[in-house]
């Protein structure tokens with residue numbers, strides 16, 4: 001029976017290097033995993049990042065994770081927490097099932113991609129994409145339940161940004177049902193202009209210029 005135990009989160013040395021050490025035991029064979037997997041610098045929150053308590057609006061109205069104009073999306077909402085943290089919530093509906101009455105694991109991973117991308121994008125205010133996403137499913141997540149996800153910036157190494165998240169079932173202090181870790185890679189805006197859809201990019205730029213949306217990230221400053 002696989003078993004994972006989070007045993008330490010510590011600051012090391014004058015650089016403030018943050019590391020979590022996980023002992024993973026599979027069929028009695030133990031291995032130690034370090035997170036972040038490389039030496040990192042403490043994340044530098046952008047001076048224009050939203051303040052603690054700010055309720056975030058969608059970064060893109062057609063985003064599958066948070067967009068209000070995406071009927072089949074997850075419709076997640078997020079709030080800035082203390083330090084390097086964002087709190088997000090995701091309510092599982094019948095459209096998200098994988099087994100009768102239970103959330104599909106891939107959709108849960110998607111919710112964590114969104115929560116982790118939000119903490120990276122909103123606090124660093126740099127364009128970044130998911131390079132790697134790892135998810136641990138600890139408990140079944142029933143339809144109708146809400147996952148309260150706390151995502152945290154763990155450190156940066158050049159263009160690499162490491163973040164991790166825990167999803168509590170039913171309440172912010174409920175049992176942990178899902179955990180995830182991700183590597184995001186900071187990219188130039190050309191990543192989106194070269195590979196993305198031009199009409200959709202124009203829509204995003206136009207909405208970012210709306211006066212009431214000055215809280216939005218400067219996609220094209």
Ligand SMILES: CCCCC/C=C\C/C=C\C/C=C\C/C=C\CCCC(=O)SCCNC(=O)CCNC(=O)[C@H](O)C(C)(C)COP(=O)(O)OP(=O)(O)OC[C@H]1O[C@@H](n2cnc3c(N)ncnc32)[C@H](O)[C@@H]1OP(=O)(O)O
Pocket residue numbers: 059060065113114115117118119120121122127128129130131132158159160183185187217219
């Ligand atoms: C997506 C929406 C963005 C819209 C922006 C608008 C507003 C933002 C504001 C707020 C944001 C709010 C919310 C965001 C919510 C959700 C976010 C969802 C994010 C996604 O869902 S996004 C879609 C899925 N995502 C992709 O579509 C990426 C496809 N991919 C690529 O585009 C390239 O693959 C890329 C760019 C990743 C790297 O390519 P590259 O050529 O630029 O750089 P390179 O390969 O050199 O990697 C540099 C260093 O990362 C290491 N590295 C890379 N990948 C690794 C891996 N898998 N494992 C271990 N290490 C890895 C290398 O080993 C090297 O490390 P080192 O520097 O040490 O050598």
